Amino acid sequence: MQYLAWVEGTGFSIWMRESGPAFFSSLIFHALGMAFLVGAHLATDLRVLGVAPGVPLSLMRRFRPVSSVGLAVSVASGILLLVAYPAKALTNPLFYLKLLAALAALLVGRALYRGIMQDPTHDLGRTQVRARALAAVSIALWIVTITSGRFLAYTYNVLMATDPR
Amino acid sequence: MTEALYELGLRTGIHALMNSAWGWPTVESLHFLGLSMLIGAVGLFDLRMLGLARGIPMGALHRMIPWGIGGYVLNVTTGILFVTSAPDQYLYNPAFQIKLALMVLAGLNVLFFYRFVFARVSASAAEAEAPRSAKAAAAISLACWIGVVVCGRLITYYRPPYHWCWWC
Numbered sequence: 001m002q003y004l005a006w007v008e009g010t011g012f013s014i015w016m017r018e019s020g021p022a023f024f025s026s027l028i029f030h031a032l033g034m035a036f037l038v039g040a041h042l043a044t045d046l047r048v049l050g051v052a053p054g055v056p057l058s059l060m061r062r063f064r065p066v067s068s069v070g071l072a073v074s075v076a077s078g079i080l081l082l083v084a085y086p087a088k089a090l091t092n093p094l095f096y097l098k099l100l101a102a103l104a105a106l107l108v109g110r111a112l113y114r115g116i117m118q119d120p121t122h123d124l125g126r127t128q129v130r131a132r133a134l135a136a137v138s139i140a141l142w143i144v145t146i147t148s149g150r151f152l153a154y155t156y157n158v159l160m161a162t163d164p165r
Numbered sequence: 166m167t168e169a170l171y172e173l174g175l176r177t178g179i180h181a182l183m184n185s186a187w188g189w190p191t192v193e194s195l196h197f198l199g200l201s202m203l204i205g206a207v208g209l210f211d212l213r214m215l216g217l218a219r220g221i222p223m224g225a226l227h228r229m230i231p232w233g234i235g236g237y238v239l240n241v242t243t244g245i246l247f248v249t250s251a252p253d254q255y256l257y258n259p260a261f262q263i264k265l266a267l268m269v270l271a272g273l274n275v276l277f278f279y280r281f282v283f284a285r286v287s288a289s290a291a292e293a294e295a296p297r298s299a300k301a302a303a304a305i306s307l308a309c310w311i312g313v314v315v316c317g318r319l320i321t322y323y324r325p326p327y328h329w330c331w332w333c
Contacts, residue, residue: 028318039205054225062218147194154190
C-alpha cells in the first residue's frame with residue numbers, strides 16, 4: 001500500500017488521473033487494442049472451429065501482426081491506466097483473474113500458432129479435436145478477460161491508496 | 166424523446182434489467198465482445214483488401230463476415246439497452262451523435278461495397294490485389310469502425326448540457 005501511495009504521488013500518476021485527454025486517450029487505446037487483439041484471436045479460433053473453411057489455416061498466421069500490435073497497444077495503455085489508479089486495480093482480485101485469463105488465452109493462441117497452424121497439411125478440411133478444443137478454450141478465456149476487465153470499473157473497494165474510501 | 170425512451174425502458178423492463186445488481190456491466194461486457202467480433206471479422210477482411218495477408222482468398226475470408234454481423238447485431242441490441250436506460254446520457258452527447266453518424270456512413274459504405282465492388286473481390290485469386298474501389302471501401306470501413314469505438318469510449322467523457330442535442 002505504501003508503495004502504491006508513492007506511485008500515486010508521482011507527477012506522472014497525478015497527470016494521468018487529472019488530465020482528461022491523457023486518461024481518456026489511454027481508455028480509448030485500451031479498447032482499440034482489445035478490439036484488434038481479441039478480434040484477431042477470435043477469427044483464428046473460428047477458423048480452427050470450421051468457419052470460412054476455404055481459408056488455408058496456416059495462412060491465418062499472416063494476420064499475426066494484427067494481434068501483436070493489438071497486444072502492444074493494450075499492454076502499453078493498460079500500464080498507463082494502472083499508473084493512474086494503481087491501488088484501484090491491484091487491490092481487486094478480479095484484476096488478477098483478468099491478467100491470468102489474458103495470459104492463458106495468449107498461451108493457448110501460441111499453442112495453436114506453433115502447432116496446427118504451422119503445418120500446411122492442416123490447411124483445408126476438418127481440424128483435429130485437440131485443436132478445436134484449444135480454439136474453444138481460447139474463446140472462453142477471451143470472454144473471461146473482457147468481462148473481468150469491464151467489471152473492474154464496478155467492483156473495486158479502494159480507489160486510491162492515499163485516500164482510502 | 167428522452168421521456169418517451171425512458172418510459173419505454175420502464176414499461177419493457179429494460180430499465181429494471183439494466184439497474185439490477187450486475188445488469189449494466191454484464192451488458193457492457195457483451196458490447197465489448199460484440200465489438201471484438203466485428204473488428205475480428207470485418208476488420209481482418211478490410212485489412213486483407215488493403216494488402217495484408219495476401220495469399221488468403223478474399224472470397225473465402227468473406228465467409229467470416231456473418232460473425233461480424235453477429236457482433237454488430239449484439240452491439241445494436243446492447244446499445245439500445247444502454248440508451249433506453251439512460252437516454253439523457255446519450256441523446257445530447259456529441260460523442261454519441263458522431264458515433265451514430267459514423268455508423269450511418271459505415272452502412273452506406275457497406276451498400277456501396279456490395280453493389281459495386283464485392284463481385285470482383287470475391288471472384289479474385291488468392292494472391293490477388295484488391296481493386297482500388299475495394300481498397301477505398303476497406304479504408305472507409307476501418308476508419309468508421311475505429312471511430313465508432315473511439316466515440317463509444319468518449320461517451321463517458323462528455324456529460325453534456327441538454328441543449329447540445331440539435332435534433333431531439
